[in-house]
Structures are given as C-alpha cells and as structure tokens.
Amino acid sequence: MRTPDASGRPGATASTDVLVVGAGLAGLHTATLLARRGHDVLLVERRTSLGHAIRTTGIFVRKTLDDFPLPQEHLGPPIRRVMLYPPGMRRPVGLVSARDEYRVGDMAPLYTAAAELAADAGVRMAMGTSYAGRQGGTFRLTGREGTTAVRARFVVGADGARSRVARDLALDRNRHVLVGAEEVFELPGTDEPPTFHCVLDPSLAPGYLAWVVNDGQHAHVGVAGYADRFPAGLRGALQRFSASAPGLAGVERPEAVERRGGPIPVGGMLRRVGCADGLLVGDAAGAVSPLTAGGLDPCLRLSEHAAAVLDEALRARNPGDVLTGYDGAALRARFRGRLMLRRGLAHVRTPAMATAAFTLLRTPLGQAAARRVLFGDKSFPTPEHGRPYAGPEPAARIRTGYGKP
Ligand SMILES: Cc1cc2nc3c(=O)[nH]c(=O)nc-3n(C[C@H](O)[C@H](O)[C@H](O)COP(=O)(O)OP(=O)(O)OC[C@H]3O[C@@H](n4cnc5c(N)ncnc54)[C@H](O)[C@@H]3O)c2cc1C
Numbered sequence: 001m002r003t004p005d006a007s008g009r010p011g012a013t014a015s016t017d018v019l020v021v022g023a024g025l026a027g028l029h030t031a032t033l034l035a036r037r038g039h040d041v042l043l044v045e046r047r048t049s050l051g052h053a054i055r056t057t058g059i060f061v062r063k064t065l066d067d068f069p070l071p072q073e074h075l076g077p078p079i080r081r082v083m084l085y086p087p088g089m090r091r092p093v094g095l096v097s098a099r100d101e102y103r104v105g106d107m108a109p110l111y112t113a114a115a116e117l118a119a120d121a122g123v124r125m126a127m128g129t130s131y132a133g134r135q136g137g138t139f140r141l142t143g144r145e146g147t148t149a150v151r152a153r154f155v156v157g158a159d160g161a162r163s164r165v166a167r168d169l170a171l172d173r174n175r176h177v178l179v180g181a182e183e184v185f186e187l188p189g190t191d192e193p194p195t196f197h198c199v200l201d202p203s204l205a206p207g208y209l210a211w212v213v214n215d216g217q218h219a220h221v222g223v224a225g226y227a228d229r230f231p232a233g234l235r236g237a238l239q240r241f242s243a244s245a246p247g248l249a250g251v252e253r254p255e256a257v258e259r260r261g262g263p264i265p266v267g268g269m270l271r272r273v274g275c276a277d278g279l280l281v282g283d284a285a286g287a288v289s290p291l292t293a294g295g296l297d298p299c300l301r302l303s304e305h306a307a308a309v310l311d312e313a314l315r316a317r318n319p320g321d322v323l324t325g326y327d328g329a330a331l332r333a334r335f336r337g338r339l340m341l342r343r344g345l346a347h348v349r350t351p352a353m354a355t356a357a358f359t360l361l362r363t364p365l366g367q368a369a370a371r372r373v374l375f376g377d378k379s380f381p382t383p384e385h386g387r388p389y390a391g392p393e394p395a396a397r398i399r400t401g402y403g404k405p
Pocket of ligand 1: 021022023024025026027044045046047055056057058059060129130131132158159160161164179180181182222260261262263264281282283284287288293294295296297299
C-alpha cells in the first residue's frame, strides 16, 4: 500500500508514526512540533490550496502575539480601539486600550508560512487528500489518484468543528455550534484609526455579534449566530449588515470581495478528546472560547500540549496510558465562567433585550467588565499534562517561528 506525497501522488511509505488530518493552524502546528521531535508525520488536507476557503477572520489577541512569534510581515497593524453598538447602531460605547490588543493575520500567506515550517521540519504533506474513514488498523485517504490506505500509530483529528476523526475514534463531538460568514476586502486607505466594531443585535446576529474589523489595510465585515435563528438566513443577514456596516461610511468597496465562513464550536472544550488510537486538536476538540468565539489562541496552545503527549506516547511502553491523560474535562472546567456568559448571550433573543444590556454597558461597572473580556490577559488555559516542549534554540526559533518563546 502506498501513501500520497506532497504532490498528491502515491509515495513510497505505507505507514507513518502520526497521521494528522486537516491543515488548519491546529494541524499544521501539531504536525510541525511532532516532526521537530523526530517523528514521521503525514499531514493530509482536503483543500488543494491553503489560500482558499479560509474559515477565519484571523484576529490574533495580544496573548497569542506575545507568546507565539507569528511572522510579522503577515500581520496587519495593531488595533487598540473597540466600538460596541446596540441595535440600531446609534450611540456606540467606545473603549480604547493603552496597549496593542489585536492584529489581523493575512491568512493565506500565514498558512503558507506555517506549511513551509512544517515541510522544513520534515512533515510530509498531501494536499487535495481527504481522510475518508478507518478500516481496522488503517486509515483511508482519497485524492486525485483514488483511494489509498495508511497505517499510523496515532491519528490526530485537526479536521475542524465537524470532525470525522472524532466520530471514527468514538470521541466527543461538537453539538453547540454557531455559523459565521464574512466579506474581506482591501482598503484604499481610511482616516479612521484601526478599529474593531461589534454590533450586538439578535435580529442581525442571533446569539453572537456582527462585526467590522478595519485595521487600515483590510476590512472584514461579518455576522455569526445560531444557524436556525437567522430570519433571512446567514447570507441574508450578511447582506443586510454589509449595506449599513459601521465604520465604512465613504469607503469605496471593490467589486470582488473574498468570502469566508464556517462553523464555530462554542460549547466549550470537549471532555473525551483522546483515546489509545489518537486525539483531537483545535476546533475538533471544541477548543474555542465559548464567549468570544476566538479559536486561534486555543488551537496553538492545545496543539503544543497534544504534540507533547503524542511524543511521550510514541516513546512509551504503554502509549494508551499516556493518551488517556489527554483529558478535555480538566480544561473544560476552566471555561465555566465563559460558558455561563455564552448561555447569557444565547438568551438575548430580541433587540429590546440587547438594548437593555447596553444600559449596563454604559455604566462604569459594565465597561470594566467589557474591558476584562476584550482587553484582559486571559488566554486558553495552558494545559498542565505532558512534558512542556522547550522548542528550538532562541535564534532558530525566531527564524522558524511558531515555537513558544
Ligand atoms: C467566520 C469565522 C471567523 C473567525 N474569526 C476568528 C478570529 O478572528 N479569531 C479567532 O481567534 N478565531 C476565529 N474563528 C475561529 C478560528 O478560526 C478557529 O477556531 C480556528 O481557525 C480553528 O483551527 P483548526 O485548525 O482547528 O480548524 P480549521 O482551520 O477549520 O482547519 C480544519 C482543516 O481540516 C480540513 N479537513 C476537514 N475535514 C477533512 C478531511 N476529512 N480530510 C482532510 N482534511 C479535512 C479542512 O479543509 C481544514 O483545512 C473564526 C471562525 C469563523 C468560522
């Protein structure tokens, strides 16, 4: 049996230490860390190019920017200003941080840079190749050249919110999911300082937010919410919001805009995310903040933990014991507060309720709470199990990126 190589053609190896399914940030980072530790890693991705069908706005928060040396050249200007709007979008509440809080990644080159790091580390990548299921001890892959099978000691489900790997390994699966969509376009230049505009209006974005991120270089105009609660569907909501989106008055929009979208798991970290045959990372593991729906910081942090656990399992006499220690329940407990706030947000069902919530936001107490959520130092909890990865030497780390400083 032969597995595909980076070009999608059958290669020479029938087996691998770790099969990673999905080349989003979680899969790329996990694969790179494992390969740097000397393991043989095959990373399969069903898309044919990492620059297409992107599923994220790409807002990186300060904690991620502090802890992970992402390639600076693929990050937009820092954002310190957030405007919060009630239904009707009049009398917004403005919050300005004394520090740089967010930067929006130019995701296509950022994913490409991450794939280059993976290749440099020795990861074998097969683009245009889908994981199609498990058959006994092997995993089926389908690509341009038909179906092949690969034998792997472990499989990593980095295949997003609706993970097929989770299903096949009988692990927990995301049940509480929002859907989001956005338009992205280049800005010819605006007078506005880089700003993150958030609109809390359940008639536009039921259970979440509508947003405009304008960092002076690109604008992202998006909505997200519960799929069954959009009166005119997700697309209709985006169209309606886009026509009156704040912060873009007088901005000339190009005819062609990039469209992005996808599911966002907000039910919190799943409990059972590992078993003797493998584990889940990123959205597949539910590693997304239930409140802010931010998943980029969690997927990088959980990937580090996953790589440490798998490294230990690959060297252990009883790998099953090591993998059962990859436990989502302990991490989930750290999300209790955010899960409660998510439930609160889900109950804001009418514009009148959102307007009432804004009354609170106009008080010093409300603004202090909003600042904590938007500008706080909290990140995805750093998992405690597993040997922490020291990473490459500092000089090499700056060159290669992504390793924790
Ligand atoms: C509209 C939107 C905006 C968002 N904005 C932000 C934001 O600004 N900041 C933030 O922190 N978070 C944001 N998120 C969340 C964040 O993007 C995700 O949590 C994060 O990107 C998850 O990364 P991942 O690698 O786990 O999954 P993904 O990036 O979804 O990668 C999964 C990969 O697996 C591949 N795949 C799936 N099935 C198979 C298969 N069977 N075989 C092979 N490959 C497969 C997919 O093609 C995909 O490439 C947003 C999400 C959405 C939907």
